[in-house]
Amino acid sequence: MALLLATCIGILAGSGVWLLLRPRTYQVVIGLSLCALAVNLFIFSMGRLRSGAPPVLSSTAGALADYADPVPQALVLTAIVIGFATTALLLVVLLAARGFTGTDHVDGQER
Amino acid sequence: MAGWAHHLIIAPVLLPLVAGALLAVYDERRQFLKGLINLFSTLANLAIAITLLQAADTDAPGVYLLGNWPAPFGIVLVLDRLSAMLVLLTAVLATASLIFSMARWHTVGHHFHTLFQFLVMGVNGAFLTGDLFNLFVFFEVMLASSYGLLLHGSGPRRVQASLHYVVINLTAAFFFLVGVALIYGVTGTLNMADLAARIPALAAENRVLLEVGAAILAIAFLVKAAMWPLGFWLLSAYPAAAPPVAAIFAILSKVGLYALLRLRPLLFGGEAGDAAGYGGTLLFAGGLATIAFGILGVLASQAMTRIASFSLMISSGTVLAAIGLSDTQVTSGSLFYLASSTLTISAFFLLIELIERGQNPGADLIAVTAEAMGAEPDAEDTATEGGIGFPGTLAILGACFVACALLLIGLPPLSGFVAKLALLAALFAPAGEGAAAGLSAANWAFIVLLLLSGVATLMTLSRVGIRAFWAPVDAVAPRVLAVEVAPVVALLLLTLVLAVKGGAVMQYMDETARSVLTPSAYVEDVLSAPRVPPAKAGLQ
Numbered sequence: 293m294a295l296l297l298a299t300c301i302g303i304l305a306g307s308g309v310w311l312l313l314r315p316r317t318y319q320v321v322i323g324l325s326l327c328a329l330a331v332n333l334f335i336f337s338m339g340r341l342r343s344g345a346p347p348v349l350s351s352t353a354g355a356l357a358d359y360a361d362p363v364p365q366a367l368v369l370t371a372i373v374i375g376f377a378t379t380a381l382l383l384v385v386l387l388a389a390r391g392f393t394g395t396d397h398v399d400g401q402e403r
Numbered sequence: 404m405a406g407w408a409h410h411l412i413i414a415p416v417l418l419p420l421v422a423g424a425l426l427a428v429y430d431e432r433r434q435f436l437k438g439l440i441n442l443f444s445t446l447a448n449l450a451i452a453i454t455l456l457q458a459a460d461t462d463a464p465g466v467y468l469l470g471n472w473p474a475p476f477g478i479v480l481v482l483d484r485l486s487a488m489l490v491l492l493t494a495v496l497a498t499a500s501l502i503f504s505m506a507r508w509h510t511v512g513h514h515f516h517t518l519f520q521f522l523v524m525g526v527n528g529a530f531l532t533g534d535l536f537n538l539f540v541f542f543e544v545m546l547a548s549s550y551g552l553l554l555h556g557s558g559p560r561r562v563q564a565s566l567h568y569v570v571i572n573l574t575a576a577f578f579f580l581v582g583v584a585l586i587y588g589v590t591g592t593l594n595m596a597d598l599a600a601r602i603p604a605l606a607a608e609n610r611v612l613l614e615v616g617a618a619i620l621a622i623a624f625l626v627k628a629a630m631w632p633l634g635f636w637l638l639s640a641y642p643a644a645a646p647p648v649a650a651i652f653a654i655l656s657k658v659g660l661y662a663l664l665r666l667r668p669l670l671f672g673g674e675a676g677d678a679a680g681y682g683g684t685l686l687f688a689g690g691l692a693t694i695a696f697g698i699l700g701v702l703a704s705q706a707m708t709r710i711a712s713f714s715l716m717i718s719s720g721t722v723l724a725a726i727g728l729s730d731t732q733v734t735s736g737s738l739f740y741l742a743s744s745t746l747t748i749s750a751f752f753l754l755i756e757l758i759e760r761g762q763n764p765g766a767d768l769i770a771v772t773a774e775a776m777g778a779e780p781d782a783e784d785t786a787t788e789g790g791i792g793f794p795g796t797l798a799i800l801g802a803c804f805v806a807c808a809l810l811l812i813g814l815p816p817l818s819g820f821v822a823k824l825a826l827l828a829a830l831f832a833p834a835g836e837g838a839a840a841g842l843s844a845a846n847w848a849f850i851v852l853l854l855l856s857g858v859a860t861l862m863t864l865s866r867v868g869i870r871a872f873w874a875p876v877d878a879v880a881p882r883v884l885a886v887e888v889a890p891v892v893a894l895l896l897l898t899l900v901l902a903v904k905g906g907a908v909m910q911y912m913d914e915t916a917r918s919v920l921t922p923s924a925y926v927e928d929v930l931s932a933p934r935v936p937p938a939k940a941g942l943q
Binding site: 312317320324327328331334335338339363364367370371374375377378379381382385386388389392393398399400 | 536540543546547550551554557558559562563565566567569570573574576577580581583584585587588593
């Protein structure tokens with residue numbers, strides 16, 4: 293499972309960085325989204341990989357080892373919300389730039 | 404602090420949040436009312452910041468447990484000398500740039516006042532929080548509002564600069580998250596004080612991971628602090644921003660510096676075992692490179708806004724190099740320098756707009772340079788101005804320009820001189836083991852670059868000053884309102900106060916540097932902060 297997750301994160305981050313370095317604003321936005329996914333998975337994996345362990349304490353609490361670490365899950369939630377909002381804002385800026393310059397090149401002019 | 408005064412620590416976050424939310428309700432036609440609410444909130448924030456500064460001047464930091472959860476589990480706000488000083492600095496800059504913007508700049512776009520309050524909230528929160536992930540949240544609050552403020556006034560140049568600014572800061576946020584996640588994965592805590600307590604006991608095989616995490620985290624802060632290879636965004640963003648926005652942005656790079664200054668002694672201080680002193684050389688070298696780049700940039704610049712931006716980089720570099728040395732005397736000098744240079748650069752950004760307003764945009768070199776960079780005449784320059792003109796405008800502006808120049812160069816009698824003197828004195832007299840062996844090469848390099856930065860600024864500013872004030876034969880006095888000159892003069896007078904009260908301020912900075920670099924009291928106070936006893940059920 294660890295290998296699979298690591299490969300996933302690697303592919304997402306790699307494609308994200310590649311797109312981030314492209315000259316079209318839309319590619320940059322998609323690149324940022326892919327990077328955000330990779331980062332979120334990474335944060336999630338920092339709580340150690342487990343399956344079938346709930347993060348929330350139940351009333352019939354057993355040993356602490358029966359539970360998954362809830363903190364990274366809370367962090368991921370926050371990171372997703374913030375990333376979502378800022379990406380939306382970036383889309384607005386992107387459209388404004390397109391309107392002003394007439395091109396979707398990140399520098400506002402071809403070449 | 405006892406009783407209700409204890410809750411004052413959270414006021415610099417709550418007040419702008421409430422004010423910003425309230426401001427979002429009113430529509431743009433009620434500019435006057437919005438301005439009034441914003442002004443009231445900003446002034447109240449200033450008063451709170453002054454009270455907090457007085458309360459913080461003790462050896463025991465004030466700790467505020469949010470939701471009454473004990474320290475390593477809940478989020479804490481911590482008020483010590485360093486945070487109190489920076490919160491006050493933010494409040495001063497906010498007041499000045501808000502009053503400046505009230506003349507006309509606040510009407511050139513939407514939601515200026517709301518974004519302004521949220522920016523202040525984010526900055527204050529970042530200075531006050533004692534939790535790593537909470538720091539990220541406040542960073543994002545600050546950045547999100549700064550995206551909006553950078554766009555304020557719109558126009559192709561601002562939108563273009565914003566596009567780059569947003570992308571770079573989003574990428575930096577990913578570094579922040581990866582760094583925080585790694586540190587959490589290794590240590591199992593996000594509370595800064597708890598981190599400091601746990602790192603000495605860390606297993607040797609996990610230390611590398613911690614260092615990698617800290618290095619990745621530092622990249623996020625260094626982007627914000629505009630260290631040399633990471634700071635090029637600043638040069639397109641700040642000159643494009645509306646002047647009052649650029650003036651408040653002068654504090655943003657200080658947030659990155661603050662995070663480095665706060666976290667480095669906590670994570671890699673003297674008690675951190677094998678990890679102690681990690682990254683010092685890199686920060687020092689990066690700081691020197693930033694100063695060197697700033698010197699070249701200042702010499703090569705024509706436009707005043709670019710000179711101001713490069714000066715900002717020089718000041719960032721100076722503080723970074725001082726953080727890298729982690730010497731108490733040098734740090735205290737650099738804190739004085741930070742306060743003085745932030746006030747100066749903020750005033751300079753405001754002043755530049757007033758000076759350039761009077762110049763014929765087609766005729767001089769500044770506009771030519773601006774055009775070469777792809778700028779078009781801003782729409783708001785043609786806007787009609789109301790209100791009362793200010794007599795003797797050119798004389799006042801000239802005097803302010805000279806004061807700014809003296810401060811940036813570091814000549815007496817203003818605080819720029821005192822700050823550089825304190826830094827140089829600390830560098831020439833190193834404490835500890837190096838004292839007998841004479842000055843190290845590192846200290847020499849720092850001293851030389853510091854002096855060179857003064858020379859370069861002197862040359863450029865005299866050139867620009869002559870061109871702006873003496874060369875135009877048919878100079879038309881710019882139409883400037885008293886309310887626009889007042890904040891600039893007030894900021895410059897504050898630097899005079901810093902210089903006159905130099906002894907007392909320097910003592911405060913010494914204490915600050917000492918408590919930041921030996922954070923054992925900080926750690927102890929946070930971890931042993933008492934909870935408020937639960938209220939009794941029912942009234943008796």
